[in-house]
Amino acid sequence: MNKKLNATLLFVLISLSTVAVGQISVENEMYKLDNGLTVILHNDSSAPIVTVNIWYHTGSKDEKPGRTGFAHLFEHMLFQGSLNVGDDEHFILIQGVGGSLNGSTNSDRTNYYETTPSNYLEMLLWLESDRMGWLLPAMTEKKLDNQRDVVKNERRQSYENRPYGLAWENIYFKLYPEEHPYHWSTIGSMEDLSAASLDDIKDFFQSYYGPNNASLVIAGDFDSGQAKVWVEKYFGEIPSGPEVVHPNPDMPVLTEEVRFMMEDKVQLPRIYFVWNSVSRFDEDEAALDVLGEVLSSGKNSRFYRAMIYDNPIAQDAAAFQFSREIAGSFEMEITATPETNLSVIEKVVWEEVEKIQNELPTEREMRRAINSIEASFVFGIQSIGRKADRLNSYYTWTGVPDGFEKDLSRFSNVTAEDVQRVANKYLDKNNLIILSVVPEGKPELQASK
Amino acid sequence: MNKTLLYTVNFLLLMIFSACSGADYGSKTADSSRPFDRTIQPAEGSLLNLALPVIQNFSLSNGLEVKLVEHHELPVVDIRLVIKSGSFVDPAGKAGTASFTADMLDEGTTTRDAFEIADAKDYVGARLGSGSGWDGSFVTLSTLKKHLDTSMEIFADISLNPTFPTKDMEKIRERRLTRILQRKDQPITLAALAFAELVYGDSHPYGTPTTGTEESIKSITQSDLKNYYSTYYKSNNATLIVVGDVTESEMLPILEKYFGSWESGMIPETMNYDIPEISETAFYLVDKPDAAQSYLYFGHNSISRASENYINSVVMNMILGGQFSARLNLNLREDKGYTYGARSSFSARRSGGSFSARASVKTDVTDSSIVEFLYELRRIRSEHVTLEELEHAKKSIVQRLPSTFETPSQIAGIIGSQLLNDLPDDYYSTYGEKIQAVTMQDVMVTAQKLIDPEHMTLVISGDIAQVKEAIESLNEGNVNIVGEETMPE
Incomplete structure (x- = not known):
């Protein structure tokens, strides 16, 4: 194989000033199989390991009414064997060669990934292709019932039995109207999990798990020529699925303040502020990220000074942009100190919001925020597992796997004026969700109008 | 990387015990349309050299x-x-x-x-x-x-x-x-x-x-x-x-x-402490009224990092509850559906340590989950593990090394831990051989030494009103309630 085809990680840092803007590139080779599977190869021989990372462009956004939580339950079923791979064998084979593996589901995509010593690449491709092509013959009621119980326990462990665990689910019930697919949570409801059937598995598999709706990244220490032969061998004969159409309703907009309260088994009151904002890669997204940094990241952030240090009314305070494929929100989550009334926190939050709406952040604040974001780009590609996931992410949302430099430049170009402008545009005092979560029996601690 | 700076550890020994079987992939062909048998799992590729970091x-x-x-x-x-x-x-x-x-x-x-x-x-x-x-x-x-x-x-x-x-x-x-x-x-x-x-x-x-x-x-x-x-x-x-x-x-x-000008000083000697004897297995319930799950935390005092049983304990625990494909998880999650995950581990420190087995289980299967935990803790003491389980565990441990030495912060963390436990710089160059030397008999003997279900502390945090009676009827030990006043604040 021509060595020149072997992509290598190229990293160049060009100093533009004392606090430089980096230039970062992850070289790769991308092509499509006849059945529509996108393949992205990235060579990095710094450790003798290889990662296979597959994204299916589907998530809870594609679920039918009455089947919330299904995309995630379905992800669990992909570890229960396929025509030529036994029950749990996926885990056993990969862990049995020292590999690590998992999968995850969100509203817009489902990913599956495994890292092993690089001499097991062919086995990984065999395993991934078998469940992409031949999942259904292995599905049984018994396996579905077992994983239904496991996922219900995941809901109990990570939501119901976790402090503040139901807050976000209830916020999105109110932020998005019932017909919007971000209205419901990825974990889904107990009733809908109970209702999921083998027919649902068949439908979902046939609709969303075709190779044309997936992208396969191979990253690490491997031979690209050999990998291409294997990819064709194992994935080439899997038939394409139907064209996938995702729901794409208009960006919802709250037209009122929605204020509510929940009691929970917690010691400290916590308050959430949530505004409709923008979807992933929107032109205002980077400025909203920097706004979140300026407000809440580090000891010099506005929130730390105002609520944690000078006048300690909060235990922790975070502000951040949360972007999804077809919508997004700007969010704040602030935990009060014991017995602090959340109205006190609310007052300070509005003071800080008004301040950033009326005065430009300082040059120093901007540099701190942007330099920290830039450094995190470099720290974020140290492991091939994370790098592979980023390649798939950039490919799925923008069509170009090596989106690092373009993404980074969005942040480098954010100005203090941009931050002020997005604070004014999105942090509307009249249209937002305000949720107070208070210790059981202490409703008087909620933030009241 | 400069090759002269690296020394290598041969994985040959590890590959001898390969659990993989099947066709020789040596006959690679570019002709992808050639029919092949998907039921056959591909064999592993040629042996790898792991370059351990040179300190x-x-x-x-x-x-x-x-x-x-x-x-x-x-x-x-x-x-x-x-x-x-x-x-x-x-x-x-x-x-x-x-x-x-x-x-x-x-x-x-x-x-x-x-x-x-x-x-x-x-x-x-x-x-x-x-x-x-x-x-x-x-x-x-x-x-x-x-x-x-x-x-x-x-x-x-x-x-x-x-x-x-x-x-x-x-x-x-x-x-x-x-x-x-x-x-x-x-x-x-x-x-x-x-x-x-x-x-x-x-x-x-x-x-x-x-x-x-x-x-x-x-x-x-x-x-x-x-x-x-x-x-x-x-x-x-x-x-x-x-x-x-x-x-x-x-x-x-x-x-x-x-x-360069940081001063040295006299460092006081570290004291030794006695550990109380546990005379018999007992349950301790921590009340979380209306909890959707019970959290089970079972175990006892155990070995320090310097123990001669350390290597055996790593292999034994990998089979018992060290990862997803270990016995506890395959039983309680993948077979019974009682939990989202069950694990066990040794926490081996410089001056001692502990063994624990843990899971969050649905409240109404708290008693059934205890039965399964105790079953697995007793089984690994009384029966040999299978050869397949043993080789799965060993390969799993040794071949994970390349991934654990991937990033600078991982490497710095491992060196830091070696340092605090008096392990030599080249500790990992012989680690694989030591793991490979562990036998089925070693696993059983180690389990008998290091896991003691009859002198165990079984803590359960959950809804006492719903679980207490069922736990008592197991007859596995006295059931005590740990009140707020006896809880560490």
């Missing part, structure tokens, strides 16, 4: 030891200052001193206040951290290489010149007390704290959390922190670990500039 040792003019690993993949440097004393030497009644001390390092130095420290490191995008474990305290830095000198200056400043300012100390104290209050929100934390107190009692350091109790945190004074710092943060009780895109000749002058 270069040198010292500064004051004797401070440095361990450096060149890692030139990205222009990044990770630095870790390891102090060889941690929470184990907290003064009596002042649990949390080591952790509070480390927490205060970036709250003020002789030339900077907390905000100036944070501003300086955020301005160059550096990540600075500090903390403590049972056996050591740490200051860590991750920086882009182009900002190495600036970042090192801040890193050295907080490591060497902290002032523990009173105003900031009181603010940190309040936040730590609030975090202690928040422990009550977490069933997992409640169970783990109750377990530690029951197993070790209140006179052994392990009985109290490293972050302290409400009482101890309230009692710690500024001079306690200053005393801890001036006793243990000494050049002869520390090592600097450097991993990244640098060489010894580049680093030496920088380290010398910032750490």
Whole structure:
């Protein structure tokens, strides 16, 4: 194989000033199989390991009414064997060669990934292709019932039995109207999990798990020529699925303040502020990220000074942009100190919001925020597992796997004026969700109008 | 990477026991349309050489030891200052001193206040951290290489010149007390704290959390922190670990500039403590009314890192509950559906350790889950594991090494842990052979020595009203209730 085809990680840092803007590139080779599977190869021989990372462009956004939580339950079923791979064998084979593996589901995509010593690449491709092509013959009621119980326990462990665990689910019930697919949570409801059937598995598999709706990244220490032969061998004969159409309703907009309260088994009151904002890669997204940094990241952030240090009314305070494929929100989550009334926190939050709406952040604040974001780009590609996931992410949302430099430049170009402008545009005092979560029996601690 | 800097460990030994079978992939062909048998699992590729990081040792003019690993993949440097004393030497009644001390390092130095420290490191995008474990305290830095000198200056400043300012100390104290209050929100934390107190009692350091109790945190004074710092943060009780895109000749002058005049001191000897005998297995229930799940935390006192049984314990635990494909998880999750995950582990520290098996299970199967846990804990003592399980576990452990040495911060962490446990620099070059030498008989004998279901502390945090009777009817041990007043705060 021509060595020149072997992509290598190229990293160049060009100093533009004392606090430089980096230039970062992850070289790769991308092509499509006849059945529509996108393949992205990235060579990095710094450790003798290889990662296979597959994204299916589907998530809870594609679920039918009455089947919330299904995309995630379905992800669990992909570890229960396929025509030529036994029950749990996926885990056993990969862990049995020292590999690590998992999968995850969100509203817009489902990913599956495994890292092993690089001499097991062919086995990984065999395993991934078998469940992409031949999942259904292995599905049984018994396996579905077992994983239904496991996922219900995941809901109990990570939501119901976790402090503040139901807050976000209830916020999105109110932020998005019932017909919007971000209205419901990825974990889904107990009733809908109970209702999921083998027919649902068949439908979902046939609709969303075709190779044309997936992208396969191979990253690490491997031979690209050999990998291409294997990819064709194992994935080439899997038939394409139907064209996938995702729901794409208009960006919802709250037209009122929605204020509510929940009691929970917690010691400290916590308050959430949530505004409709923008979807992933929107032109205002980077400025909203920097706004979140300026407000809440580090000891010099506005929130730390105002609520944690000078006048300690909060235990922790975070502000951040949360972007999804077809919508997004700007969010704040602030935990009060014991017995602090959340109205006190609310007052300070509005003071800080008004301040950033009326005065430009300082040059120093901007540099701190942007330099920290830039450094995190470099720290974020140290492991091939994370790098592979980023390649798939950039490919799925923008069509170009090596989106690092373009993404980074969005942040480098954010100005203090941009931050002020997005604070004014999105942090509307009249249209937002305000949720107070208070210790059981202490409703008087909620933030009241 | 410069090959001459690397030495290699041959994986040949490991491959002999391959669990994989099937066709020889040697007959590679570009003709992908050629039919092939998908039922046959591909064989593994040719043997791998793992290049373990090569540790270069040198010292500064004051004797401070440095361990450096060149890692030139990205222009990044990770630095870790390891102090060889941690929470184990907290003064009596002042649990949390080591952790509070480390927490205060970036709250003020002789030339900077907390905000100036944070501003300086955020301005160059550096990540600075500090903390403590049972056996050591740490200051860590991750920086882009182009900002190495600036970042090192801040890193050295907080490591060497902290002032523990009173105003900031009181603010940190309040936040730590609030975090202690928040422990009550977490069933997992409640169970783990109750377990530690029951197993070790209140006179052994392990009985109290490293972050302290409400009482101890309230009692710690500024001079306690200053005393801890001036006793243990000494050049002869520390090592600097450097991993990244640098060489010894580049680093030496920088380290010398910032750490070369750090003083040494007399380090007090570490005391030994007795551990209470557990006469019989008993249950301890921590009430979480209406909890959707019960959290089970079962175990007992166990071996230290230096134990001759350590290697055997790693293999045995990997089969019992060390990963997804281990017995506990395959039984309780994949077969029964009682939980989202069940695991077991040994926590082997310098001066002792513990064994525990854990899971969050649905409330109405609390008793059935206990039965399965005890079944698995007894089975591994009474029957040989299968050859297949043994080889699966060994391969799983040894072949994971390449992934655990992937990034500079992983490598720095592993070297730090070797250092605190007196393991040699080349520890991992013989690790694979030692793991491969473990036999089925070793696993059973080790389980008999190290797992004792008849003298175990079984802590359950959950809804007592729903689970107590069912647990009593198992007849596996007395059932006690751990009340608020006996809970560590």
